[in-house]
Amino acid sequence: MPKAASPVPLLKKVPTGITGFDEITGGGVPAGRPTLICGSAGSGKSLFAMQFLIGGIAQHNEGGVLMTFEETADDIRKNVSSLGFDVDAFIRKKKLVIDFVKVDRSEIEESGEYDLEGLFIRLAHSIKAVGAKRVVLDTMEALFLGLSNQAILRSELRRLFGWLKEQGMTTLITGERGEGQLTRQGLEEYVSDCVILLDHRVTEQVSTRRLRVVKYRGSTHGTNEYPFLIEENGISILPITSSSLDYQVTTERITTGVKGLDEMLGGRGYYRGSTVLLTGPAGTGKTSVAAHLANATCARGERCVFFSFEESAAQILRNMRTIGLDLEGYVKRGLLEFQTVRPTMYGLEMHLVRMHKLIQQGKPEVVVIDPITNMQTSGTLADSTNMLIRLVDFLRMSGILGFLIGLSKGGQPSESTDEGLSSMVDAWLLLRDVESNGERNRLLYVLKARGMPHSNQVREFLITASGINLIDPYLGPGGVLTGSARVAQKAREEADLRTAEEEMERKALAFEHRRKSVEFQIEALRASFEADKAEFERLVASEKSRLQLRQQNQQTMARSRGLKIGSEKVRRNGGNTE
């Protein structure tokens, strides 16, 4: 929740127990003083007042008195029981008194001087009976209708409020909205401490309830108009002005649920708590991308709230099953919550309050809004932008990943959004379709992703029976090739590759032949060389033996001339030679 407006309590305040109101006013209504709640018929004044009383009893054990001038005690009992409170039990336990004051002009005649002491006595009696701290006077205007002496009435009302203050009663007075002034009877004149205005406006057939603190003496308060919601458990107000940019950020990443997309976003997916915008024309698979995110979130055991403004939960579940995502189990386990409602069902503010509330109740990690574009149908463009910015702020503040889906129209520049959210979001994914070769194909690219390296590629995006598949891009002369052109290109590239391979093989074979022939030649040369070598060696050997023989002969001759060396041998040798 955003921080309360007032840092220092200057004035003692009484919490009303109305969701959001105590935050706007920094604690509630002024203690021991009267507060005026004005608004037109059906703006929720009585409910506001009643919730204040019930809150006092249930949460603070403070007795309360309801003095009603319009509805009977029985009606009130029924109305409040529908809010889930057992009024009878409060009455039995002496915590609550409902006093119906019937003021009927036709039954009251006036003659002479009078005062409203009877009302004082009744109030005092009721206050005493339950030890009340809180008093509600529901539509005092009835008194003006029932009694004609305005002078007496006005002085008595002044006295009444003074008296209530003296008694230390925290009082809520409701008053009908008047022309040109806050209340028809100018009650604001008497109640000078705190004035709250409830409004119920219809713009383009869509109604929105709003609350504004017109005046709060001695206290700071939010001055804006706050939308509020009346639901089964009463009024809940959304304080949305706190849009300061001081939220926490994390470096933690969470997967997109699509492998290829994770890769495009620096390999790790979105930042936790960031805001992602996905835009694309109709039929480009935006919801499927969101469903993948939801699937991945729930698979981690985290919670996801899926706001769908176009399709029913059953429809989404069926459609996603055909692309291999079974989300039904997560819905049953309570991890995935579908919130499907027509955008025109409520006003924008109401949507915001409702979403706020559901998000606070569900405490999801991921919120999908499909699509944001439709919000325009329940308000003007400026209003819907405003609302979305506040929603994005709230999601960031709560550390929830917001996945917003925007439908871009054909012919519109895709790099802008109607909602003007482009600068708000942290990551922006763009889906496109291109028509070529008689087919339409989907492309996805990351237009922006703050704080992470991301792919600059445009990738083709296939929705298959087993989910989304991102395919590496094939670039052709006219840009990225998609669909059958991509398939054709792929085939062509494969053929080229095969040809090159074959050529290589052929060359290798030729080389091998060459090598073999060279080797053969080397072998032949070597053989011839060997032969030459053998011949040469043989020649050398024979020359050697010839020289040896000659030497021997010389020795033999020398011996025969006088030297005695082995007579027999010499003889024989001598016989063979000279």
Added chain:
Amino acid sequence: MTSEASVLKENSELFWDLRLYVAGQNPKSITAFSNLKRLCEEYLKGHYKIEVVDLFKHPERAKGDQIIALPTLVRKLPEPIKRIVGDLSNSDRVIVEMNLQRPARRGGNKDLTGKDLTHA
């Protein structure tokens, strides 16, 4: 605080059951009571009863008759219940509103008058 005519049978047509709510003995209460008493004596002698309820003493009784302003005179009988607030200083108003028209009726309606007289 019943009037002297308490013995009278309570016939809604003929008997005025009046209740005056006041808050203590303030000037308005006193004026209202004396005005009422005077008118009743004048027009309804013997056929009325006035109960004065002091809400200071019995605050719980304020709810029953839907009292806001004081003093308030409530005509319980004859029906329908009528209320008049203020100190009753505007006698004509009280006479018309509370239908204190006995003398006029006495002349206009013989039957009623006869019955009335025998009871009185």
